[in-house]
Amino acid sequence: MRNDHDITTAFILASGPFTGGLLWDRVGEKLREAGTEVHAATLTGTGGEGPPAEKDEGEVDLETHIADLVRLIDGAAAPEVVLVGHDYAIHPVLGAAQERVERVARIVYLDCGLPQDGDLPLALVPDTDVHALLRERPDAAVPAPAPGEWRKWGDTTGLSGADLERLSVLAAPQPGRTLTQPLRLTGALSGVPTSGILCTEAGLSIRLVQQMVTSGMPQFQALADPHVGFFELVTGHWPMLSRPDELAATLLRAAAGDGHRLSPATGRPFQGRPFLLDVPEAARERVGRVDLHLPDAATPEDPRPAILFVHGGPLPRDLVPAPRDWPLYVGYARLAASEGVVGAVVAHGLHAPSDYPAAAVDVAEALELLRADPRVDADRIALWCFSGGGLLLADLLAAPAPWLRCVAASYPVLAPLAGWIGVDPRFAPTAMLPKASRMPIVLTRVGQENPEIAATVTAFLTAAADCGAALELVDVPDAGHGFDVHDPTEETRAAVRRALAAVIGHLHG
CATH class of the missing domain: 3.40.50.1820 (Alpha/Beta hydrolase fold, catalytic domain)
Structure with missing residues (x-):
């Protein structure tokens, strides 16, 4: 029987807007079976009840969600933490990781962008109606999508009607300030290993990312660092529902340092x-x-x-x-x-x-x-x-x-x-x-x-x-x-x- 002291890795899983920890049930189950500690985050004001709010609903912002994840890192028993950020959640994941960089073994980017210092999470929101709403009212709550509206937020390949219904049932409105407050990065994460998991039905693949690096354009060169590994999942934007077992296996490989390495551009930048x-x-x-x-x-x-x-x-x-x-x-x-x-x-x-x-x-x-x-x-x-x-x-x-x-x-x-x-x-x-x-x-x-x-x-x-x-x-x-x-x-x-x-x-x- 495995002793808790034998567990060396804790996964902290954070999903995109509206959703919370219940989205990760199957993935978390498979990761625990593999002998890891798992914490599925429900950020303040999002799907599920979340942690007790210290602010009024209109005051919940990106810093609130960063603090939520810092508490989870502090509460993890395992010495090494792997932070997984899906969609919007990569922003608070990065913010929390730099506050506890000594505990973070790896950051996993799950079908999300590559935010830089000063970027607004709103920049990655595809629904232009949301941009218009938050321009007028930055503290407004963004309504959670109905089952037929999730395609506005990402490719829904692999999701059944029941999955889409479950997404909506588990979702809650997203506090607007979480999307309109800029992410502030200090550079503390420069040495932390990272992994990227690409959901190819959305159109992005390892081949395309390699082409971006080969072009020599400066913003992509860090992706060819030997500490960065890439994986592909042939599914849409919510693999925790459409491919939970495959996603769990991929997360374990990422934590072990596996993954495809990109070739750096040759010659001058x-x-x-x-x-x-x-x-x-x-x-x-x-x-x-x-x-x-x-x-x-x-x-x-x-x-x-x-x-x-x-x-x-x-x-x-x-x-x-x-x-x-x-x-x-x-x-x-x-x-x-x-x-x-x-x-x-x-x-x-x-x-x-x-x-x-x-x-x-x-x-x-x-x-x-x-x-x-x-x-x-x-x-x-x-x-x-x-x-x-x-x-x-x-x-x-x-x-x-x-x-x-x-x-x-x-x-x-x-x-x-x-x-x-x-x-x-x-x-x-x-x-x-x-x-x-x-x-x-x-x-x-x-x-x-x-x-x-x-x-x-x-x-x-x-x-x-x-x-x-x-x-x-x-x-x-x-x-x-x-x-x-x-x-x-x-x-x-x-x-x-x-x-x-x-x-x-x-x-x-």
Whole structure:
């Protein structure tokens, strides 16, 4: 018979919004059978009764839930604690872990995001009605979904009608302040091993995450740390109901340090790689969020057309160097200046999928700043988006301004990708195409694109053909995402020059 002193690992299980500890019954049973200690968290104000509330309902916030989990860590008898955060709960899990880092053996990210310091849990909420509610009333309680509404919160593959009914029966309204209070991280967790469990029916897989790392983009490089292991479950967003035995077995493997390791990107980081063309320097001025790269000929007496370059994302807030200082965007801006056009780069705030509205405001303000500069011809402006910045085309296609002579996009993302939760539905460039009239569009498509991104481009091109959009396609068959710093070949150099010539042609046309 096993003695309690033989138990070395305690699992603390915390689930997404509305739900509580009863969701983990089967998983907890299997983990205990394997000889571990288990605590299934019911956070204050969520499913079940939860711990005694020390605050009024409207005052329960993220810090309250962090304190709930700290109490569970302190109450665990086993010397090592594995914290499992599903969906929203990864936020209080991280907050609690950094307060008791000496007790935490591992953090498991279960089908959730990768929140950073300052992120709001609301950023990972896919239901835009909730965003609207909490903008007006940050302390409102978010109603728990009815059985037919859970698909708004995640993929429901594997859940029966009875499972969905049980989810609703066990759920309680989510205190609004738990979603609108920012997570504060101190860096104390940098050495703690982590595991990621991906539920593939939601669209994210180890293969896709590896592609993100291989791209060299800085926000993904920590995922290739040897202390990070990945697992896949072929199910939807609630594996504790749809695959409880498999989830329990996976958690045991994670606690043991198993899991697929990702290969790190080779060579220079993306943000340090040189632009594929040698271009002359140009006079550079920084005005707020906008950097202006000016041709010698640009004067108030001879204002020049301008191109606003919009970097991709989402990107971390504290990224060094910032995107407007990357050789990629500086290179494009200087290339424009070398052709007698003002090249401008905007530093916009796309740090999470829910930040598209804020980033759109930054871009709109940058366009106005650019048009107000006396060295710029206010009636001849183009906008050029890259990668995840492609969704920002939606507003400009929906209501084309007469002074906007062209929009361009290089290897764009034109619909939210798997795991991009909380994107405002207005950022749908494909749906906006019929409103774009004859706005010229120059799109650079790469043949070696990530399949998920490529599908968004294919859908956009099909819609453009259906509505007769004025689209010019620059195809680069042998190039991949970010080719303008990855693949300096004659083909890719020619593609960049061809795309720029098309944009400038529309500016002068």
